[in-house]
Amino acid sequence: MPRGSVRGGRDYGGEQGMTLTPEQRSLRARVAAQSRWAKLNEEERREATQAAREAQLDRFDAEPNPEAARKAHMLRLALASSRKRKGG
Numbered sequence: 001m002p003r004g005s006v007r008g009g010r011d012y013g014g015e016q017g018m019t020l021t022p023e024q025r026s027l028r029a030r031v032a033a034q035s036r037w038a039k040l041n042e043e044e045r046r047e048a049t050q051a052a053r054e055a056q057l058d059r060f061d062a063e064p065n066p067e068a069a070r071k072a073h074m075l076r077l078a079l080a081s082s083r084k085r086k087g088g
Contacts, residue, residue, distance in 0.1 A: 060073070
């Protein structure tokens with residue numbers, strides 16, 4: 001596809017088969033996700049994530065102490081977030 005051509009109604013400004021960096025692939029995926037969510041209302045978004053939320057809760061319920069498992073998970077997320085913000 002020639003530079004600046006349109007694919008699927010969108011101008012990607014690049015060549016077909018263009019190699020993207022991991023950061024560019026991540027950004028492209030984020031754009032796609034935000035575009036998808038922009039088309040859904042609150043109820044549709046809730047329905048789209050229902051299976052994932054249930055699976056997460058089931059995972060905690062399978063642990064001997066579900067509440068402790070949930071707290072540990074949330075603390076791991078907080079630690080990862082803190083590290084990301086600090087650049088480490």
